[in-house]
Amino acid sequence: MNMRKSNLARKRALVAASSLLALAGVSRLHAQAAPAADQTSSQDASGTSGADDQAIVLSPFTVSAQNEGFQAVDTLGGARVKTKLADTPSAISVVTKSFLQDTGITNAQQLLVYTTNTEVAGLNGNYSGVASRGTGVSSNAEAGRLLNPNMANRARGISAMDNTRNYFVSEIPWDSFDIDRVDISRGPNSFLFGVGSPSGIANYSTNQAIFKDKGSVEFRIGGYGSTREALDYNKVLIPRQLALRIDLLNDDTQYRQKPAFNHSERAYAALRYDPKALNTENNQLTINANAEAGRVRSNNPRELPPMDFITGYFAGWGLNKAGYDPFLFAGSQIAGVGAYPNQSPWLNGQDYHYIWPGPGAAYWYDASSGKQLQSMTTLNGNNNNNAILLPQANALYTTGFANYAAAVNRVYPNMFPGAYAGTVTYNNKSLMDPSIFNFYDKLVDGSNKQEWQNWRTFNLTLNDTMFDGRLSFQGVVDHQEFDEGQAGVFGYTEPWISVDMDAYLVKSPTWLGNATVNPNVGRPFLASDFGSGDNSARYVHDNYQLQVNGDLRAEDLFGKGQLSEILGHHSITALVGSYTTKIDSKAWSGYATDAAFGHLMGDPTGKITANRAISWVSYVGPSLINASSASGLNLSNLGSTIMPTSGVIQHFVPTWNATGVDPTAAWTNPSPLVTDHNATQAGNPANYVGWTNVPVNVLNWQNNINDLYTSGNKTEQKLKSAAFMYQGHIWDNTIVPEFGWRRDTLTQRSANAPLDPNTSVASMNYGITGSGDRTVTTSTSYGVAVHLPKSIRGKLPLGTDLSVFYFRGNNETPKVRYAFDTTQLPNEKGKTDDYGVQIDTLNGRATIRLTFYKTIDQNAQVGSGAADPLGNNGYYMYLLPAWGAADAAASGQAIQAWPNALNDWGFTNHPDDSSNTIHNLQVAAVSAWQANFAKYFPQSFFDAYGMGVNVNAITTGDWKNVYNQPNANPITFPWNIANSGSGRVNGSFPIITQDIQSKGFELEATVRPVANWDLTFNVSKTDATQTSLGAQDSAFIQKEYEFFNGPAGNLPLWGFWNGGVDTTTTPYSLPPTSTLRGYFLQNIWSAYQLQLAQTGTMQPDLARWSFKTITNYTFTHGHLKGFSVGGGFRWSSKPILGYGITQITDALGNQTWIMDAQKPLYGTIDKHLDLWVGYERKLTSKIDWKIQLNVTNVGDHPHLAPASLEPDGSWAQVRIVDGASWFLTNTFKF
Structure with missing residues (x-):
């Protein structure tokens, strides 16, 4: 380079540095922490089709696909910009394309059983995913997993990770046919995730077009009649300027359970355009676009026997x-x-x-x-x-x-x-004897169940890198539409x-x-x-994001030298973004x-x-x-x-x-x-x-x-976010600090489908009105990686380096949520402290990393809708007051008619003794409702739930107008209540919250001892416990206890005083459990006490220890040249599936039996072996052929594993664990 070019480069560098300093002074930004990953590889980008070998300056918003076997080089998952994994203090695992190809893994269910400190449900999963805290398997436990099997997962024993597509939240299940890698980031990271789970994310990066003609065709057959065909073809249309990539998939998975199946059809296309007129030696403009359309039709197998x-x-x-x-x-x-x-x-x-x-x-x-x-x-x-x-x-x-x-x-x-x-x-x-009903081979539903998914996506990303990579811009437009639904006969x-x-x-x-x-x-x-269970939901995401990165290099200001090495270079990233999500959910009677x-x-x-x-x-x-x-x-x-x-x-x-x-x-x-x-x-x-x-x-x-819709809800969430990220490389890359800040403003609006006042059929012809609820969050994350100085590293053998890490991750998820008392809940907050040490050796072919962590999830959701921790009876908290209103109305009318019969007594029918004991109970109960009901349950409570209860009518004794709709009979029946919200509060299911703490360690190793041998393993220990139950719901339960434990609780829930009256006593009496009080005590209060007793206990179905390993060896010489062999082994310790019991004296002075947190009950060890053997060779100079046989769960027969235990330790509910299976894959590369 001549002096003029050198000066020009220096001027450009100074301009970039000045721009960066100006950028750092921007006072207010609006952006979301979700980097859009442009997954172009440096190797593929330089691939040519008759072009020269001019080097390309990569955007910092892209990562390199260069890796050796199972070992990746860099990631976007920790610092938003491309960062070496060795410089990333947060806990990130990267799954490479080679890993997926060698193992034959194609989806999240298959992958998460092998990744570090992750669990996934299903027939080949490593936990049930359906056990609730202390109450076993819920009545509708499998509904969510059957609809979307990939989403039933957990990290660090806390909760499900977010599924993200190119770092945007997505409901679309991933498949290996069109992805390049999977980055799994464990724990909260305020800069990276917008509305992310404190457990972390599992991000999949889709394929991008490259400047190289190549392709592959895959044909797979497997056990039980499964077939799979996939095409990946990349074509350069204009050398080094325009390329197109097409990926197609047809996957028809069959199962041991007949007639279960899962059939996926997907089509994906990516386009890359590097306009030559706008690209120079120091400037690189790249436009990437991709789109996908797909559908899934399934009758997924059940994990639980009947x-x-x-x-x-x-x-x-x-x-x-x-x-x-x-x-x-x-x-x-x-x-x-x-x-x-x-x-x-x-x-x-x-x-x-x-x-x-x-x-x-x-x-x-x-x-x-x-x-x-x-x-x-x-x-x-x-x-x-x-x-x-x-x-x-x-x-x-x-x-x-x-x-x-x-x-x-x-x-x-x-x-x-x-x-x-x-x-x-x-x-x-659970039924445990397959000779009674063969749940291994028969899907109990037969063909009476179906699930479906449809989606369309479009993504347009513009990357512009200037001044030799010192200043970069990225703009993203991302659109996703996803529909899912399920219908069946078990409701x-x-x-x-x-x-x-x-x-x-x-x-x-x-x-x-x-x-x-x-x-x-x-x-x-x-x-x-057929009353319930059929449902559908439509998600529409519109994401707009602008990201700017500047790299301030000391050598640009002071020239090369020791001072510049000490000061290093510093990356500053900021972004603005707007993210809108619209959800339209529907439910109907089949x-x-x-x-x-x-x-x-x-x-x-x-x-x-x-x-x-x-x-x-x-x-x-x-x-x-x-x-x-x-x-x-x-x-x-x-x-x-x-x-x-x-x-x-x-x-x-x-x-x-x-x-x-x-x-x-x-x-x-x-x-x-x-x-x-x-x-x-x-x-x-x-x-x-x-x-x-x-x-x-x-x-x-x-x-x-x-004519069959029973409920519907539309929700709109608008997120405006601002984020700022700093990353430094100091003392010749020996010290790598980072700091992230973000601010999220979420506005949520919703509306429930209106119900016909006569038929209660929900109309789907409605919109959302009102300004909605608004919540603002601010959070930070920071960390540092420290390596050995070069002077020491240079003296160690085999390129060995020792690094230590610290990471403090935070996020405060902005989301409008409600407690059962209809008040808005505080945001969920995640915090993690990770301490790590890493050894790199064998000249970059071996990495061993040990991380000690403590992750806290505050105000985390325990359950929603029917799946709550109160034995799935949380609905009693809002329906008992609503049903009881009808009981009070019916009894109020009966009192007015006393002693004459009302409608042959009908709903209020009761006998009485000479002292009118039952009548007096009735009068006292109704009087209590009139005097106290409004204080405990104001009109706003029922309005938020969309339930037609007229509180003023109760207070004034206007008994015929307690429900705000025409009545079918002179007496108001509880089951006739208008319930347009179907259990939702302002469009969202109320939840009970908890605080969870998870701590332990994670050991990960990726080793390539020789060029043709890959080995990876991980070990984790996890103690994830509930530290407290949500304050707002606890207060509401205690408030309801005050109401129902008084005279108001004496009303029989279903009104028939005679049905529950014990006429053998003098005077007559009501069995406690037939009354509103009895139902509350049995279904809410007792379950609440059970939850309180479990404070400090482990998360349900959690194995504390886990070990997983995968290896693959390819023969490169001799008679076995072209052959490869490999295997994977996974092991989990016995999970805690229940607790023994003990007797205590409760707050009321009663002797009560409760669960004893000091008496854990354990399940069984989970262990499985997978093996494979392959052969690869050239068929022609342009066509490579590979055939590989994979055998999963080697030596296993289908069997049962406990999902919950009775208090005496015997098995209660169980999950089905699949036996050995196989698949054979033929791949042609050209």
């Missing part, structure tokens, strides 16, 4: 295997349990396989043949047209272990302590297999002489309803009858939430009456489609047709359930039309979805 409600049939305790008359058990249940006094605790009647809470249509099927056996309307006493003619009846069936334990504990307090009170959790057990429940215990159909009692024998008594069945049928069932408004619902029963095997054991039954799954259709259905028509009979004439009621048998012919069912076929029109979601 719940075991069947083996109790053979467990004794006086169970009559021939069945029972269902009419003899109405109204005699042990409240809150469903079992019956003086009967086998395995007998239950909570109407699981009939529609609840009101009458509706029910269909019975044979699972194997698909034949519809019968259909009829259900009869449980809530249809006022029928209740005066036919007594209430409960369908009877065998129950699970949880209800069994509660029923036994009520009679025998020393057995299953704390079960009936609910202070100790006894879980329903909100986990599947369970039970036994039909109805000796007669629930149509007419035996004492009327026309009872119908149940031909299916004793048959095992699956059952549910099937329902039309409004006219609702009218027939006694509801003149035709509400979709009550009498129009459809339930189903499907028998999966023959009668067990003569069987001695459930073993060997080999029960069927749902082998045919459950699809209720229009036609006719059996229904009891209460129309008088007894010509010549005087309705007032005397009639003797033969019922053994009454004491006074003197009645009139008006009460004789024989005088009415009775059971007959009536027309029914069934709506289905495929054709009538607009």
